[in-house]
Amino acid sequence: MHHLIVDNVAKTYGETRALKGVSLAVEKGELFGLIGPDGAGKTTLLRSICTLLVPDSGSITVAGLDISRDVPAIRAILGYMPQRFSLYQDLSVAQNLRFFADLFQVPKHERPERLARLYHFSRLEPFKSRLAGNLSGGMKQKLALSCALIHTPEILVLDEPTFGVDPVSRQEFWEILHQIRAGGTTIVVSTAYMDEADQCDRIALFFEGEIAAMGSPAAVKGAFPYRVYRLSGTALQDLKTFLEGQPEVRGIQLFGDALHVSFSEKPSPETWREWARRGGFPGLRWEEISPSIEDVFLAHMAGETA
Amino acid sequence: MNEIAVQTQNLTRRFGKFTAVDRLTITVSRGEIFGFLGANGAGKTTAIRMLCGLLLPSEGEATVAGFDVYKSSEAIKKNIGYMSQRFSLYDDLTISENIDFFGGVYGLSPALIEERKEALIEQVGLGDFRKRLTRDLPLGFKQRLALGSAMLHDPPIIFLDEPTSGVDPRARREFWSIINELAAAGKTVFVTTHFMDEAEYCHRVSIMRAGKLIALDSPGKLKESYGRNNMQDVFVALVNDEDPRPEEQL
Ligand SMILES: Nc1ncnc2c1ncn2[C@@H]1O[C@H](COP(=O)(O)OP(=O)(O)OP(=O)(O)O)[C@@H](O)[C@H]1O
Ligand SMILES: [Mg+2]
Numbered sequence: 001m002h003h004l005i006v007d008n009v010a011k012t013y014g015e016t017r018a019l020k021g022v023s024l025a026v027e028k029g030e031l032f033g034l035i036g037p038d039g040a041g042k043t044t045l046l047r048s049i050c051t052l053l054v055p056d057s058g059s060i061t062v063a064g065l066d067i068s069r070d071v072p073a074i075r076a077i078l079g080y081m082p083q084r085f086s087l088y089q090d091l092s093v094a095q096n097l098r099f100f101a102d103l104f105q106v107p108k109h110e111r112p113e114r115l116a117r118l119y120h121f122s123r124l125e126p127f128k129s130r131l132a133g134n135l136s137g138g139m140k141q142k143l144a145l146s147c148a149l150i151h152t153p154e155i156l157v158l159d160e161p162t163f164g165v166d167p168v169s170r171q172e173f174w175e176i177l178h179q180i181r182a183g184g185t186t187i188v189v190s191t192a193y194m195d196e197a198d199q200c201d202r203i204a205l206f207f208e209g210e211i212a213a214m215g216s217p218a219a220v221k222g223a224f225p226y227r228v229y230r231l232s233g234t235a236l237q238d239l240k241t242f243l244e245g246q247p248e249v250r251g252i253q254l255f256g257d258a259l260h261v262s263f264s265e266k267p268s269p270e271t272w273r274e275w276a277r278r279g280g281f282p283g284l285r286w287e288e289i290s291p292s293i294e295d296v297f298l299a300h301m302a303g304e305t306a
Numbered sequence: 307m308n309e310i311a312v313q314t315q316n317l318t319r320r321f322g323k324f325t326a327v328d329r330l331t332i333t334v335s336r337g338e339i340f341g342f343l344g345a346n347g348a349g350k351t352t353a354i355r356m357l358c359g360l361l362l363p364s365e366g367e368a369t370v371a372g373f374d375v376y377k378s379s380e381a382i383k384k385n386i387g388y389m390s391q392r393f394s395l396y397d398d399l400t401i402s403e404n405i406d407f408f409g410g411v412y413g414l415s416p417a418l419i420e421e422r423k424e425a426l427i428e429q430v431g432l433g434d435f436r437k438r439l440t441r442d443l444p445l446g447f448k449q450r451l452a453l454g455s456a457m458l459h460d461p462p463i464i465f466l467d468e469p470t471s472g473v474d475p476r477a478r479r480e481f482w483s484i485i486n487e488l489a490a491a492g493k494t495v496f497v498t499t500h501f502m503d504e505a506e507y508c509h510r511v512s513i514m515r516a517g518k519l520i521a522l523d524s525p526g527k528l529k530e531s532y533g534r535n536n537m538q539d540v541f542v543a544l545v546n547d548e549d550p551r552p553e554e555q556l
Contacts, residue, residue: 016442037474039444127347134321137391137468138346138500164391164471166345166500167538168545192474254479256506256536257525294475301476 003028003155003186004049009058011044018044020209021058026188026202031181034190035197035297036206042190043083046159049188050080062155079104079153083160085144089133093124093143096132097150104151117179118146121172138164142173149176155186162193174199194294203293205300212300217293224291224299226250226262233285242279253298260295311336311463311494312357316366319352326352328517329366334496336462339489341508341525342498345545348514350498351391354465357496358388371463384412387456387464391471395452397441401432404440405455412459419458426454446477453484464488466497470504482507502538511537513544520544 004026011019019041026032034042047053048060051071060067062074087096097118101111119125122142127135132143141164148158162170174196181187189200197203198217205213205220213220231239236259243249243261248271250262266288267275276284312334319327327349334340342350355361357370359379368375371385395404405426409419427436430450435443443451449469457464466485470478482504485495489509497508505511506525513521521528521544525537534540 037444037477038446038472123345123347136347136351142346160472164346164468164500166545167502167541168345170500192472194475254482256503298475298479301474 001028002026003030003063004032004188005059005061006045006049007059009045009048009055009060011041011048011053011055017209019048019055022209022211023058024204024211024214026186028186029181029184031177031187031189031199031201033197033200033203034188034206035194035203035293036190037301038192040206041209042206043159046080046157046188046190047082050078050157051075052080077154078157079148079151079155080157081144081148081159081161083163085148087132087140087144087147090131092129092131093135094128096143096147100147101150106151114150117176118149121169121176122146123169138166138169141165142169145173149180152180152183152185155188156180158187158189160190160192162191162196170196194292194297197293205297207300213296220296221291221293224296226264226291226299227266228260228262228289228291228295229267229286230255230258230260230289231284231286232258233283234281239279239281239284242275242281246275251299251302253295255294260289262291262295262299309336310334310369310372311338312340312368312370312496314357314366314368317353317356317363317368318365319349319356319361320364325517327356327363330514330519332512332519332522334494336494337489337492338510339485339495339497339508341505341511342496342514343500343505343511343541344498344514348545349517350514351467353514354388354467354496354498357382358386358465359383360388384459385461385463387453387459387461389452389456389464389466389469391467395440395448395455398439400437400439401427401443401451402436404451405458408455409458414459422458426451426458430454446473446480449473449477449481450484453481462492463494464496466495468498468500470499470501478504502536502541505537505541513541515545 002025006022006024008021008023009019010021022045036042048055049062051067051074054068063077065074067074091099097115124139124143132140135143145161162173177187200217202216203220204211236254240252240259243252248263248267250264253260272286310333314330314332316329316331317327318329330353344350356363356375357368359375359382363375370382373381405423406419427433430447432447470481489495510524511528512519528540532540532543534543
C-alpha cells in the first residue's frame with residue numbers, strides 16, 4: 001500500500017524552478033531517501049509533504065489525505081524535523097526532551113525506554129542538565145534529532161538529520177531509524193552523505209528539481225553503465241592528470257587516498273601495465289570495484305551518464 | 307613570516323568545572339593543511355575560537371602568526387581568516403553587500419574592497435548572483451563565498467570549522483581543491499570535518515577526544531600505527547564510547 005504519493009509536483013520561486021514535475025510513491029513502512037545537491041529541490045518537496053508549502057501544481061497525498069485539504073489530519077500523523085531545527089537554547093537537554101515528550105503526548109510509562117535509547121545514540125546523558133545553548137554544534141543537532149524521535153508518528157520526515165553529526169553517532173542514528181521503521185513507521189529522509197543512501201530501502205537522486213534515478217540502492221548502482229577501478233599507491237594528482245589524457249577514461253574522481261576511474265570497457269592487464277610504465281607510476285595498484293552511490297552521483301553531476 | 311603558524315602549549319579552557327579543551331599542545335607549520343578531528347563535543351570549536359582571539363584560554367600558551375592570544379587578539383584577527391561552523395554570512399544581505407560588510411570589518415579601503423570583490427565573485431563563479439540575497443544561494447556557493455569573505459584581507463592563516471558539512475560530494479571536492487591551492491600558495495589551513503575521506507587530504511591530522519589530543523600524525527602514519535585501511539576506521543577505533551571524565555566534572 002502506498003503511504004505517500006507525490007504526483008507531478010511543480011514549484012517555482014521567482015525564476016527558480018525548484019521542482020519540475022516530480023512523482024514518487026513510498027510504501028507504508030518504507031525508508032525512503034532523497035539524495036541530491038543543495039538546491040536540487042529536496043527541502044521544497046519535504047516541506048510540501050508536511051503541508052507547510054503549497055506546490056504550484058500536482059498533488060500529494062499522505063495516508064490517503066490530501067495536503068491542500070486535510071492539513072490538521074496530516075499534521076496529526078506526521079512528524080517533521082526541518083533542516084535547521086531550533087531548540088529552546090535556555091532549557092537544559094533534559095528539559096528540551098521533556099518539553100517535546102509533553103508536546104507529542106508521549107505516555108509517561110513509555111518515556112524511560114525511549115530516553116534510554118536516545119541517550120545511547122546521542123551520548124548526551126552526562127550533559128543532561130547543560131543548557132542547549134551551551135552544547136557544541138553537533139551535540140545540538142543530536143538533541144534536535146532526539147526531540148524529533150521522542151514520539152513515533154505514522155510518517156516521519158527528516159531533512160538532513162545528520163548535518164554536523166560525527167561518524168560514530170551517525171551509525172547509531174541510522175540504527176535507531178531502522179528500529180523505528182521496523183515498528184511500521186514510514187520514513188522519508190534527505191541527506192548529503194552518500195554512505196547513508198545505502199541504508200535506505202529506496203532512494204531518489206535529485207538534480208535540478210527532477211529525479212534522475214530512483215530505486216533500491218543496489219538497483220541504482222547496478223544501472224551505472226561503466227566499470228569502476230580503484231587506483232592507489234602513487235601520486236594521485238599526477239596520475240589524474242595522466243589519465244585525463246587517455247581516451248578510454250569516462251570519469252575520474254578523488255576518493256580519499258585513492259582515485260576512482262570509470263571505463264566503458266574493462267582495460268586489459270597489459271593496458272594497465274602500459275599506463276603504469278608510460279606515466280611513470282611504478283607503485284600503481286588497480287582493482288575493479290562495484291560503483292558506490294557516490295560514484296553514481298558524481299557521474300550524474302559531471303554529465304557522464306547523460 | 308615565521309615558519310611556525312600556530313603553536314600551543316597546554317592550552318586549556320574550562321567552563322565552570324567542565325574542561326572543554328584540556329592541555330592541548332600542537333605546532334602547525336606554514337603552508338600546512340592541519341586536520342582537526344573529533345567526536346561532537348570533543349572541543350574543536352572551543353580550541354579554534356581561542357586561536358582566533360575570540361575566547362580567552364583558562365590556562366596555557368598559544369601564539370598564532372607569532373602573536374600571543376592573551377595580549378594580541380586584535381593583531382591575530384588581522385592575520386587570520388575564520389569561517390565558523392554555521393557560515394558567518396548575513397542571509398538577508400545580497401552577495402555584494404556581504405562582501406562590503408566583511409571588507410569593512412577587516413578595515414580595507416572601499417577601493418580595495420571593490421577590487422577584491424570582483425576577483426572573489428569571479429573566482430566563486432557568482433557573477434549572475436551578485437544582487438541576489440545570500441539566503442537564496444545553494445549551500446556550495448555560500449560556503450565558497452564565506453571562505454572568500456573570510457579571506458578578503460589576504461591572511462596567512464585560515465581556520466575552517468566544518469566548511470563542508472551538509473555539502474554534496476561534488477561541491478566538497480571543489481572546496482578541497484581550493485584548500486589545496488591555498489596551501490600550495492603558502493597559506494596555513496586549519497580545518498575540522500566529520501567526513502573521513504577529507505581527513506585523507508590533510509597533511510597531518512589530529513584527533514581530539516573529550517578535550518584531549520589523543521593522536522597526531524599524517525593520515526598514512528595513523529593508518530599504519532592503528533592497523534586500519536582508512537581514516538574512518540582509525541577514527542571509530544580511537545573515539546570509543548564513554549566520556550572518560552568523571553561525572554561530577556561534566
Ligand atoms: N559556553 C559554554 N558553557 C558550557 N559548556 C560549553 C560552552 N561552550 C562549549 N561548551 C562545551 O564544550 C564542549 C566542547 O564544545 P565544542 O563546540 O568545542 O565541540 P566540537 O568539538 O566543536 O564539537 P562539534 O563536532 O559538535 O562541533 C562541549 O561539551 C560543549 O557543550
Ligand atoms: Mg564544532
